[in-house]
Amino acid sequence: MIETKLKWHPIAASDDLAPRHVFDAQLLGQEIAAWRADDGFANVWENRCLHRGVRLTIGINDGNELKCQYHGWRYSNRSANCTYIPAHPADAPARTVCNRKYTTREKYGLVWTAIETSGDVPEISLLAGVPSAPLRAMPINSTADLVEEMLSAAVFESAEDNRWSEMSVETDPSGAITFTGSSDKHLVFFLQPLDSERTIIRGVATGIGDDDIAGLRHLNQCLTTLRAAIEARAAQQDRVDPMQPVYTQVEADLATMPDRGEGSVNGIRVRVASKTMTANDVARFEFVGLTGSLPTGQAGAHIDVHLPNGLIRQYSLTNGPAETDSYIIGVKREPNSTGGSECLHDTVREGDILLVSVPRNNFPLRRDAVRSVFVAGGIGITPLLSMAKTLENQRLNYELHYFVRDDDHVAFADKINALTGKITLHKGLSPEDTGKALHRIYNGPQNANHTYICGPGPMLNAAREAASHCGWDDGAVHFEYFKNTNEIDDSSSFEIALARSGQTLQVKSGETVLDVLRANGVSIASSCSQGACGTCKVAVIEGDVDHQDVHLTDSEKRASAYIMTCVSRAKSDRLVLDI
Amino acid sequence: MKLYDFELSGNCYKIRMFLNILGINYDRHPIDFFPGNEHKGPEFLAINPLGQLPVLVDGTFQIRDAQAILSYLAAKYDDGGTWYPTSDPERLGEVNQWMAFGDMITGTASAARLHDGLSYTQIDVKAARAGAHRLFRILDEHLWFAEREGRSWICKGDTPTIADIACFPYIMLALEGGVSLQDYPAIRRWTDRVKRIPGFTVMSGIFSAGAGVEAA
Ligand SMILES: N[C@@H](CCC(=O)N[C@@H](CS)C(=O)NCC(=O)O)C(=O)O
Numbered sequence: 001m002i003e004t005k006l007k008w009h010p011i012a013a014s015d016d017l018a019p020r021h022v023f024d025a026q027l028l029g030q031e032i033a034a035w036r037a038d039d040g041f042a043n044v045w046e047n048r049c050l051h052r053g054v055r056l057t058i059g060i061n062d063g064n065e066l067k068c069q070y071h072g073w074r075y076s077n078r079s080a081n082c083t084y085i086p087a088h089p090a091d092a093p094a095r096t097v098c099n100r101k102y103t104t105r106e107k108y109g110l111v112w113t114a115i116e117t118s119g120d121v122p123e124i125s126l127l128a129g130v131p132s133a134p135l136r137a138m139p140i141n142s143t144a145d146l147v148e149e150m151l152s153a154a155v156f157e158s159a160e161d162n163r164w165s166e167m168s169v170e171t172d173p174s175g176a177i178t179f180t181g182s183s184d185k186h187l188v189f190f191l192q193p194l195d196s197e198r199t200i201i202r203g204v205a206t207g208i209g210d211d212d213i214a215g216l217r218h219l220n221q222c223l224t225t226l227r228a229a230i231e232a233r234a235a236q237q238d239r240v241d242p243m244q245p246v247y248t249q250v251e252a253d254l255a256t257m258p259d260r261g262e263g264s265v266n267g268i269r270v271r272v273a274s275k276t277m278t279a280n281d282v283a284r285f286e287f288v289g290l291t292g293s294l295p296t297g298q299a300g301a302h303i304d305v306h307l308p309n310g311l312i313r314q315y316s317l318t319n320g321p322a323e324t325d326s327y328i329i330g331v332k333r334e335p336n337s338t339g340g341s342e343c344l345h346d347t348v349r350e351g352d353i354l355l356v357s358v359p360r361n362n363f364p365l366r367r368d369a370v371r372s373v374f375v376a377g378g379i380g381i382t383p384l385l386s387m388a389k390t391l392e393n394q395r396l397n398y399e400l401h402y403f404v405r406d407d408d409h410v411a412f413a414d415k416i417n418a419l420t421g422k423i424t425l426h427k428g429l430s431p432e433d434t435g436k437a438l439h440r441i442y443n444g445p446q447n448a449n450h451t452y453i454c455g456p457g458p459m460l461n462a463a464r465e466a467a468s469h470c471g472w473d474d475g476a477v478h479f480e481y482f483k484n485t486n487e488i489d490d491s492s493s494f495e496i497a498l499a500r501s502g503q504t505l506q507v508k509s510g511e512t513v514l515d516v517l518r519a520n521g522v523s524i525a526s527s528c529s530q531g532a533c534g535t536c537k538v539a540v541i542e543g544d545v546d547h548q549d550v551h552l553t554d555s556e557k558r559a560s561a562y563i564m565t566c567v568s569r570a571k572s573d574r575l576v577l578d579i
Numbered sequence: 580m581k582l583y584d585f586e587l588s589g590n591c592y593k594i595r596m597f598l599n600i601l602g603i604n605y606d607r608h609p610i611d612f613f614p615g616n617e618h619k620g621p622e623f624l625a626i627n628p629l630g631q632l633p634v635l636v637d638g639t640f641q642i643r644d645a646q647a648i649l650s651y652l653a654a655k656y657d658d659g660g661t662w663y664p665t666s667d668p669e670r671l672g673e674v675n676q677w678m679a680f681g682d683m684i685t686g687t688a689s690a691a692r693l694h695d696g697l698s699y700t701q702i703d704v705k706a707a708r709a710g711a712h713r714l715f716r717i718l719d720e721h722l723w724f725a726e727r728e729g730r731s732w733i734c735k736g737d738t739p740t741i742a743d744i745a746c747f748p749y750i751m752l753a754l755e756g757g758v759s760l761q762d763y764p765a766i767r768r769w770t771d772r773v774k775r776i777p778g779f780t781v782m783s784g785i786f787s788a789g790a791g792v793e794a795a
Contacts, residue, residue, distance in 0.1 A: 012764070016764050016768075018768050018771075019791070019792040020771070020788075020789065020790070020791050020792055021767075021768055021771050023764060023767070024759075024760065024761045024764070024767060025761070026761060038792070058786060060786075060788065060789035061789070062789055062790070063792070067789070069786050136720070136723050136724075137764070139761075139762040194761075210727070211727070213724065213727055213728060216724070216727065217724065220720065224720075395790070
């Protein structure tokens with residue numbers, strides 16, 4: 001009767017989940033890792049790293065993420081999404097890599113969960129609206145049935161203290177065992193079946209303070225004596241087989257594959273919680289979910305924002321790790337706006353409901369660099385803020401260079417001031433001086449260094465050139481363009497062969513590879529439609545790609561291993577694609 | 580200073596960790612405990628007739644037993660006098676009480692680990708595990724009430740003592756002998772605190788804890 005997976009059980013006391021600690025729990029055979037993030041949220045997860053099944057209770061709670069000890073996989077507060085896989089430092093983990101999490105409540109000073117949730121934590125009238133304190137949990141090697149039977153006959157009377165005399169015992173419909181005393185001194189006990197032969201008694205007392213050590217000791221002593229009696233009887237009983245929990249593991253290919261994401265069709269509805277100016281011409285928007293927290297964005301991720309005028313635009317998240325209460329983006333008013341930034345600045349107001357995509361990451365951050373150099377131009381600061389915060393939380397070395405016109409153009413000054421890394425503002429530099437400053441930044445030792453550049457096209461090009469000139473390896477220079485200013489030449493026509501489905505399709509001039517794929521039923525995610533964001537990337541098995549995007553690095557383009565299907569085409573007559 | 584040492588020994592690790600906390604340089608003299616059984620050979624028996632590790636040699640002075648070594652090192656080299664409070668009789672008594680408890684943990688949790696991991700088949704592993712659980716129940720209760728009274732360490736006072744060092748290793752390694760710490764949440768929280776002591780070192784099977792909130 002107690003062992004139902006639907007039912008809510010306490011698995012810890014609220015203060016068992018100490019800051020930066022991972023609590024080891026179990027319920028109905030299922031092993032659980034519970035940890036409190038710095039924002040106070042109690043995460044209750046299956047105690048298995050998705051990777052190799054290593055217990056997460058030996059992991060590290062860094063306040064925002066839980067890191068597995070063995071191969072360093074990281075999982076985000078609240079969402080349990082895997083945010084980083086050290087063996088694939090250059091890839092963003094697929095969104096499907098997500099730990100199993102259990103619904104959680106905190107009530108009566110206890111942390112509650114259910115394996116399969118229905119209903120809610122039991123309402124105990126004795127505990128309603130009065131202060132109470134949890135007793136020390138009493139783990140017992142016995143079935144829950146025997147514990148229930150013997151606990152119901154327990155006595156908590158004390159010679160020195162009359163608070164627990166003459167109590168009347170009842171079993172609540174929820175299964176709680178209540179001891180009603182005189183004058184508001186009650187005891188309520190919940191049973192937590194760890195496994196078939198292990199049970200924890202979790203008591204809650206009213207009329208006792210957290211600091212009433214003598215009272216807590218007395219009740220703990222009574223429970224200790226009761227435990228000895230229960231275990232003596234349990235030792236005489238026949239053994240019961242342990243419960244058989246089910247643990248899932250992620251398939252190897254999923255775990256190593258970068259996020260291809262869903263298309264922008266499956267969006268999330270958000271409300272504009274605030275809209276403020278964070279710099280000259282830069283509006284700061286905060287979006288909150290209509291139902292609870294939002295999907296986790298990895299450092300460098302962007303979202304598609306569907307605008308009231310029908311346009312879809314991409315904006316980088318400034319959020320640090322595990323900041324899922326809201327998405328914060330910065331939107332610069334573009335003088336040559338094609339309707340995106342103008343609409344956000346002039347039409348969208350606080351309180352409006354918008355559709356956004358789940359965060360997608362085509363600008364992943366490695367966390368294995370000796371030194372990371374962030375170079376931002378203007379509004380390009382946004383993804384780099386999220387990256388800097390991520391490295392800062394892990395106490396990794398980084399420097400941030402922010403090229404701006406003047407003080408009025410410094411966006412997100414609050415976030416920048418809160419960073420403690422090496423921050424340099426480069427104000428009002430001419431293109432020539434910008435080039436010199438970039439050379440100074442990229443000069444010097446580069447072993448295990450990585451740089452991330454985001455900003456307007458000319459500045460980004462200058463930074464890439466400076467890095468290349470100073471001898472940086474192409475693979476260490478990561479960048480994200482806002483837009484593709486290349487003139488797209490779509491005059492060619494060619495054949496594409498789809499290796500996995502065996503189809504052969506014709507791309508005529510004026511059509512894109514992406515259009516042709518979609519018209520033939522191949523579902524493929526895309527975002528910016530101009531070869532900047534990298535979402536529609538597809539692997540190429542054979543053929544010579546006519547690259548027209550600004551997403552791939554020069555060496556990636558030479559290798560022709562990928563194509564941005566929204567703008568790039570074929571130089572050869574035929575391309576074989578890995579889809 | 581020279582330590583007769585075996586990498587996988589929790590008792591030797593107590594000394595390595597404490598020497599590191601005190602910032603003392605020393606030489607390691609490795610003894611091939613497993614599989615070589617060197618600690619039962621004539622050469623080592625001449626150094627320690629009990630045939631046990633660790634043994635410390637400081638100049639002309641030689642001493643065995645992890646707890647005895649800890650008290651010697653603290654009394655001699657801890658300038659602050661906090662690790663082994665020789666001038667406070669009550670605390671001193673407490674430290675010695677819990678160091679003896681630490682040795683009982685060696686006799687139970689470590690014995691179970693020797694059985695499971697290092698082929699000590701003569702050990703009654705069921706009795707060893709039951710003994711470890713009996714001790715852990717006592718320590719968990721002690722630490723749970725210590726937390727309620729605002730204390731972080733095994734003995735009274737604001738700073739850790741060598742009793743914390745003496746109890747720590749075989750608690751952390753208990754699972755290697757089939758003794759889970761799941762029933763001992765206050766012990767598990769205390770092990771995080773020990774791991775955050777400046778100068779803490781790891782050994783095979785014991786990881787560091789990451790930064791605490793204060794340091795963040
Ligand atoms: N009371 C001693 C116990 C030391 C002990 O048990 N050492 C183990 C290695 S961790 C050992 O040498 N065992 C061999 C034996 O007892 O025969 C101490 O604390 O140093």
